[in-house]
Amino acid sequence: MSTADVCAAILWIGVTLYAIFGGADFGAGVWDLLAGGGQRGQSVRGQIDRSIGPVWEANHVWLIFVLVVLWTAFPTAFSAIMTTLYIPLALAALGIVLRGSGFAFRHALPGPVQGTASRVFGVASVLTPFFMGTVVGAVASGNVPAAGDGDPTASWTGFLPLVTGALFVAVAAYTAAIFLVRDSGAAGDQDLRDYFARRALIVAVVAGVAAVLGVIALRQDARFIYDGLTSWPGIALVVLSGICGLAALVLLVADRNRGLRVAAVGAGVAMIWGYFAAAFPYILPTSLTISDAAGASATLTEVIVVFGVAAVLVVPSLILLYVLSQRSALEAYSTSSEVTSPRQ
């Protein structure tokens, strides 16, 4: 493996983690949007706040990580993508602003406008992963020329990019539902657990349909990726993804919490790495290879070193955050200045 390949793998690790954790955040926004009003809506939103309140900002840094590694290690690919897909990318950036501020503002805003902030958060949570999906779909279908300046509209409005966009939204909603099933189950709220479990099942079917459409579209518009996914080693990851997905469904129906998240997340991870295996050695299939896109060699080494340092410093901190959050050592945002349960 060359240093460029290692950097590509690092990039892909970032993509994977963003897809899981960032995806779960977006998905929570989708459920927030669909929660409706009344008592039920309140308790759904309450659970969403408790689940993502303390962690969404850290989750979101994975996106920064991906952008920075992309432009530092593969500047040519970054510029090609940016000059071709600037419309969906700008819309995704807008979505990020709206959902981040919508979420942060809604706790602190007074009653009447709170609903508006929530809706902004919800709608932006649907649009952002959709546009990110179209970007990935456009790259997969080879619509981004290595020199950049590809068609700014046709590149991402074809069948494959649009299906990928829809798939991203569905998978995000699914991941979120699974996390929320687990969190409400752990909080002992069986009612809410059932609520999210039902939705997880429905959206799993939607995601399945989108995935099948995606495969058809791949066969048509991205033959290289399709061939990669249907031959070794891509096929192994596709099969693994299918097994994990089915296992998650079984656990969901059987009302079991254990292993649920691992299975559901495993399905997504296997799919993401399946794509990586299928696209290899290209970063922009089939116009730009990883090694042709790679930047200066000392920079690649630096990226690897920094990633090593990050793994030592950031991973334990992230685990600490997730553990504290899951053990309810962190609580939802409150505007009050008062002490609720001092532990002096």
Add this chain to the structure above:
Amino acid sequence: MSSPALLLADSSSNLLAARNQMGFTLGFHIVLACFGVAFPAMMLIAEWRGRKRNDEAALRLARNWSKAVAVLFAVGAVTGTVLSFEFGLLWPRFMDRFGDAFGIAFAIEGIFFFLEAIFIAIYIYGWNRLSPRAHMWAAVPIVISGVGGAFSVIAANAWMNQPQGFKLDASGHVTDVKPLDVLFNNATGYEFFHMLLAAYMVTGFILASIYAVGMLRGRRDAYHRAGLLIPLTVAAIASPIQLFVGDTAARAIADDQPSKFAGMECIYKGGTDQTEWLGGICTDGKVKGGIGVPGLDSLLVGFSTGTNVTGLNQIPADQQPPALTMLHLSFDTMVGVGTLLFLLAVWFAIAWWRKRDLPETKWFLRAVAVSGVAAVVALEAGWIVTEVGRQPWILYKIMRTSEAVTPAQGIWWVFAFTMLLYIALFTTAALIIRALARRWRAEDLREPPTDVPYAPPREEEATA
């Protein structure tokens, strides 16, 4: 209409739109970034003081501040993310050629962003359920990553002013990168310290000014006094050091970036015995309406009136910075405000030294009340000097901004929309913080006398 002329017109208008877009979004983010860098330290000081001295007011300050930080940090994070997109969306040609040198600092910054986001969450959401010790320790990584984050971003910016540590290959791409030389280029040292101090000054003076306004309205309780005292002390310590660092920066620029220096000082004709112009408009080869001090500019640059200073006449016309008057007045504004803030710090220090107490006279409070806005003005003026003064280069003397810009159309529309969106963001955030303050004040009236620290929790809180 000949098409080449049309193209040219298009791309130059595109350039202006892209520069405005970049400048506006950066100018917005930088204020929040200052809070991200310096606010955690203020919270930690307040919390530490509160716990150590059983100072209920300071503890309540720290707790309330962290509610405001939760909102500010979110807006800082999303506007920062927009900037990362903008590098590619607005300046793709620059990123294509130089991303692998420019990105070196940003890769490091990723680590600090993670640590900051993680520990800020633990701090903000952990007030009630973590032990005091654990809670205070959680603030330490935030303070450190604020400093580290500022270093990384500023190293990237400094490298744009003083590009070093690489060679160019035949296609104009970067090779032979020396990451350490990129990070520690000639401009990193002064830019980093100057920015770090600016962050502490901006945050400190803004916070102090909020409580000064409260005190002017008659709220002279322990809470307001602590809210004024802690941030003002921090900002007052930073102010004199800032003058020194700023002066160092100006001297370094006279050597390393003569076109920027000639622009910000409006030096049309190079030579020895340069006049220092305070204020004034730069037109027709001279400064109109300013106060000129003969020889002072040379004296400041080289400690002798015989020092030779480069003038615009020695710089090719197509390499001179634009908008000289704005550049010059921005520089003077920063220096003027910096000097006034320094005098405010001296006033505070003398009063404290004589009476061991916060001066609560009307005029002192009024001065503090305007210091926050003044510090922000200095901050923005400083960035205008740095960024506009570097023009026409995006990478000093290596790549022009006009070569870097995207050919994509419609940036003016994006810019107009972004302005509206950010103004809405700003207004909402400001209203929220005001509403929070009102709410705390209302809660305050139900509070037992403040000399009873750690009062047992009351019934209504459990249900609230």
